[in-house]
Amino acid sequence: xKVNTVxxxxxxxxxxxxxxxxxxLSIQRGYGIFDFxxxxxxxxxxxxxxxARFYNSAKKMxxxxxxxxxxxxxxxxxxxxxxxxxxxxxxxxxxxxYAADAYTLPxxxxxxxxxxxxxxxxxxxxxxxxxxxxxxxxxxxxxKTLDYAMAIWLQPFIKxxxxxxxxxxxxxxxxxxxxxxxxxVTTEGEVVTAKDNILxxxxxxxxxxxxxxxxxxTEREFSVEELYNASEAFMTSxxxxxxxxxxxxxxxxxxxxxxxxxxxxxxxxLKKIG
Amino acid sequence: xKVNTVxxxxxxxxxxxxxxxxxxLSIQRGYGIFDFxxxxxxxxxxxxxxxARFYNSAKKMxxxxxxxxxxxxxxxxxxxxxxxxxxxxxxxxxxxxYAADAYTLPxxxxxxxxxxxxxxxxxxxxxxxxxxxxxxxxxxxxxKTLDYAMAIWLQPFIKxxxxxxxxxxxxxxxxxxxxxxxxxVTTEGEVVTAKDNILxxxxxxxxxxxxxxxxxxTEREFSVEELYNASEAFMTSxxxxxxxxxxxxxxxxxxxxxxxxxxxxxxxxLKKIG
Numbered sequence: 368x369k370v371n372t373v374x375x376x377x378x379x380x381x382x383x384x385x386x387x388x389x390x391x392l393s394i395q396r397g398y399g400i401f402d403f404x405x406x407x408x409x410x411x412x413x414x415x416x417x418x419a420r421f422y423n424s425a426k427k428m429x430x431x432x433x434x435x436x437x438x439x440x441x442x443x444x445x446x447x448x449x450x451x452x453x454x455x456x457x458x459x460x461x462x463x464x465y466a467a468d469a470y471t472l473p474x475x476x477x478x479x480x481x482x483x484x485x486x487x488x489x490x491x492x493x494x495x496x497x498x499x500x501x502x503x504x505x506x507x508x509x510x511k512t513l514d515y516a517m518a519i520w521l522q523p524f525i526k527x528x529x530x531x532x533x534x535x536x537x538x539x540x541x542x543x544x545x546x547x548x549x550x551x552v553t554t555e556g557e558v559v560t561a562k563d564n565i566l567x568x569x570x571x572x573x574x575x576x577x578x579x580x581x582x583x584x585t586e587r588e589f590s591v592e593e594l595y596n597a598s599e600a601f602m603t604s605x606x607x608x609x610x611x612x613x614x615x616x617x618x619x620x621x622x623x624x625x626x627x628x629x630x631x632x633x634x635x636x637l638k639k640i641g
Numbered sequence: 642x643k644v645n646t647v648x649x650x651x652x653x654x655x656x657x658x659x660x661x662x663x664x665x666l667s668i669q670r671g672y673g674i675f676d677f678x679x680x681x682x683x684x685x686x687x688x689x690x691x692x693a694r695f696y697n698s699a700k701k702m703x704x705x706x707x708x709x710x711x712x713x714x715x716x717x718x719x720x721x722x723x724x725x726x727x728x729x730x731x732x733x734x735x736x737x738x739y740a741a742d743a744y745t746l747p748x749x750x751x752x753x754x755x756x757x758x759x760x761x762x763x764x765x766x767x768x769x770x771x772x773x774x775x776x777x778x779x780x781x782x783x784x785k786t787l788d789y790a791m792a793i794w795l796q797p798f799i800k801x802x803x804x805x806x807x808x809x810x811x812x813x814x815x816x817x818x819x820x821x822x823x824x825x826v827t828t829e830g831e832v833v834t835a836k837d838n839i840l841x842x843x844x845x846x847x848x849x850x851x852x853x854x855x856x857x858x859t860e861r862e863f864s865v866e867e868l869y870n871a872s873e874a875f876m877t878s879x880x881x882x883x884x885x886x887x888x889x890x891x892x893x894x895x896x897x898x899x900x901x902x903x904x905x906x907x908x909x910x911l912k913k914i915g
Contacts, residue, residue, distance in 0.1 A: 373663070386660040387668060389647070389753050394661060394736060396789035397671025429797060458743070462668060463793065469732070470820075472793055479663050506780065506790060515670035516780060516788050519737065519746055523703060546744075 372449045374442055374480040379449060387477055392463025396470065399462035399513040400424040404569075405487060405605050409453040411443065412605075412640055416569040421459055424510040430461055430476050446482055456485045456606065460513075488608060491633040493625055495611035496602070498544065499530035500591055504537040508564045518545030532602075534615060537564070540588050547604035549612070550574075551589060551597035551620075552628045559593075562586035570603040570636070577635050582628060599626030608640070609633040646723045648716050648754040653723060661751055666737025670744065673736035673787040674698040678843075679761060679879050683727045685717065686879075686914055690843040695733055698784040704735055704750050720756055730759045730880065734787075762882060765907040767899055769885035770876070772818065773804035774865055778811040782838045792819030806876075808889060811838070814862050821878035823886075824848075825863060825871035825894075826902045833867075836860035844877040844910070851909050856902060873900030875907075882914070883907040 373385040392398040402421035405412050418436050425432050434442065443457060458481050464473040501524070503517050521533050534549060535542040542561055543549050548571040550560045560571060575584050594600060598621040600612040609632060611625040647659040666672040676695035679686050692710050699706050708716065717731060732755050738747040775798070777791050795807050808823060809816040816835055817823050822845040824834045834845060849858050868874060872895040874886040883906060885899040 375663075383662075385663045387663060388657075389649075389659045389661060389734070389755070391668070392793065393671065394665070394667045394673075394734070394753075395787070396793050397667065397673075397787040398790050398793045399668075399671075428794060460663070460668070470789075470793070472796055479668075481663070507794070512790060513669070513671040514788060514790050515744075516672050516786060519666065519670050519672045519744070520702060520781070522746055 371452070371482055372446060373482075374446050374478070376478055379446065382481065385479065385481070387462065388465055390465045390467065390469060391477060392466050392469075392472065393513060395466065396463065397513055397516065398472070399460060399476075400428050400430060400511055401458055401460040401513060402511055403456060403458045403605055405485060406447065406453065406455045406457065407487065407640070409447065411457070413569045413573060414440070414443075416572065420511060420567065420569065421461075424512065425461055427510050428507070428512060429472060430463070431474070432461060432476070432478065434478070442480065446480055450482045452482055452484045454485055454487055455482050457482045462513075485606065487606065490637065491625065491630060492607075492610055495613035495625055496531045497529070497614040498532055498534040498612055499525060499528040500534045500536045500616055502537060503535040504542065504564060505535065505566070508566060511566060515545060536591050539590050539592070541591055541594055544602055547602040547607055547610070550601050550603065551594050552599035552626060553593070554596070554598050556628065557583045557585055558628060558632070559585045559587060559589050561588060563588070568603060570605060570608060573639060574603060574609075574632060574636060577632070577639070580632065580635060582632070594620070597621065599629045601629045609636055645726070645756055646720060647756075648720050648752070650752055653720065656755065659753065659755070661736065662739055664739045664741065664743060665751060666740050666743075666746065667787060669740065670737065671787055671790065672746070673734060673750075674702050674704060674785055675732055675734040675787060676785055677730060677732045677879055679759060680721065680727065680729045680731065681761065681914070683721065685731070687843045687847060688714070688717075690846065694785060694841065694843065695735075698786065699735055701784050702781070702786060703746060704737070705748070706735060706750070706752065708752070716754065720754055724756045726756055726758045728759055728761055729756050731756045736787075759880065761880065764911065765899065765904060766881075766884055769887035769899055770805045771803070771888040772806055772808040772886055773799060773802040774808045774810045774890055776811060777809045778816065778838060779809065779840070783841060785840060789819060810865050813864050813866070815865055815868055818876055821876040821881060821884070824875050824877065825868050826873035826900055827867070828870070828872050830902065831857045831859055832902060832906070833859045833861060833863050835862060837862070842877060844879060844882060847913060848877060848883075848906060848910060851906070851913070854906065854909060856906070868894070871895065873903045875903045882910055
């Protein structure tokens with residue numbers, strides 16, 4: 368098996384060697400941030416959006432990235448050259464760093480950049496997916512932190528409910544899935560996604576910024592009830608692009624088939640991705 | 642400087658060598674649990690309480706400890722012998738383990754046991770401490786997970802407020818500090834600590850179980866307002882035992898001095914610790 372190269376702080380090393388001392392605040396206290404983007408045919412997709420969000424998450428979590436964005440881009444370019452994985456996911460992780468007392472945030476963080484081969488969906492995944500709702504509000508919802516404890520903990524629950532993933536709702540209002548934003552299409556044809564208390568997803572942003580779609584794209588709160596009564600629903604993320612959601616909590620959304628507006632938005636998004 | 646020995650999975654190694662591959666779910670997703678106890682004169686304090694809570698946290702978070710409690714105790718005994726640190730803190734951490742996809746909880750976890758020299762308070766710390774409140778409810782409050790992201794994130798806030806630590810309150814009701822339980826003594830002499838949505842602290846439990854104190858020890862919800870009007874307040878934890886809290890949000894609790902009941906409970910607790 369091919370061993371990929373990883374960037375760790377100041378060096379390119381084999382991924383089998385990439386480790387952190389156990390005093391790191393990610394291991395001790397779950398503290399850190401990350402971002403994740405894809406490459407298609409050797410070209411990063413929406414890289415500037417991901418870089419900007421990575422620096423923003425770092426700043427808001429009081430963490431320092433010792434490289435400038437330009438230096439980071441150079442490191443990513445070299446990593447891609449070394450790994451030669453045209454279709455891939457690249458994850459940049461910034462952990463709290465080594466804390467002698469396992470608690471106080473140190474001045475220096477640890478930066479890890481990994482690249483993994485990815486088989487990305489070529490078009491819309493017609494089989495769609497099913498979700499189960501769970502009451503939860505992500506902590507630090509605007510920042511992309513390492514805090515996925517709830518998502519990992521819910522894995523047996525999702526299986527038990529025969530769903531593929533979980534959809535967080537809080538006080539009856541729909542938020543997001545652990546790794547994707549969530550949209551509905553109302554019976555009036557309004558395309559709606561939650562406005563606040565969610566991660567600002569890059570695919571989400573690029574859908575909301577689509578021009579001349581002819582659709583009404585709205586950011587606003589919407590309830591689980593409104594979702595149940597929607598005519599279409601879909602998730603958006605870097606690895607999924609647009610993924611149709613056909614069932615939530617065992618209830619079919621609309622006619623339980625991939626919707627027309629979902630299909631049209633997917634085509635527009637794929638065109639934008641190039 | 643002396644290099645302590647650490648137990649990692651199946652081996653005793655130098656702490657400078659103790660590391661985890663970056664695919665571990667603690668580094669990827671902040672997923673794991675731990676427990677922490679002290680040794681005094683080479684004797685672990687309340688060890689059975691800590692071992693029981695460690696296994697309980699693991700079970701509730703869907704994690705496996707490959708050792709039995711008896712085997713774990715043997716490992717701890719050997720670690721103590723190797724390190725020869727009579728007064729120390731011993732931390733047992735169980736991380737999510739290595740996940741090839743950085744997301745799916747693997748069958749095998751990583752166990753790390755570290756020991757660090759500790760200077761423990763000999764009696765009641767008369768200088769006391771000051772806290773600032775912050776609205777927050779810990780996730781998975783009953784389990785001792787690695788999720789201290791809020792505590793780490795609040796470090797600049799605590800400094801800015803000239804406090805020594807933060808006290809979580811939720812909807813106006815007092816919970817706990819990031820690493821200690823919290824008690825008040827009302828003007829009627831009732832000793833009160835929060836009942837639910839908090840960590841079941843071992844020192845807290847051993848105070849509530851004190852016999853023939855002559856005090857009324859109660860577990861119930863109490864508000865920040867009731868705290869402001871209390872005559873005494875204190876924190877309890879493994880490293881602090883009982884630590885008087887003299888000010889919260891800049892307001893003196895009682896007369897702002899170490900209270901009589903706090904002092905008496907501290908003496909009873911120290912007697913129990915031996």
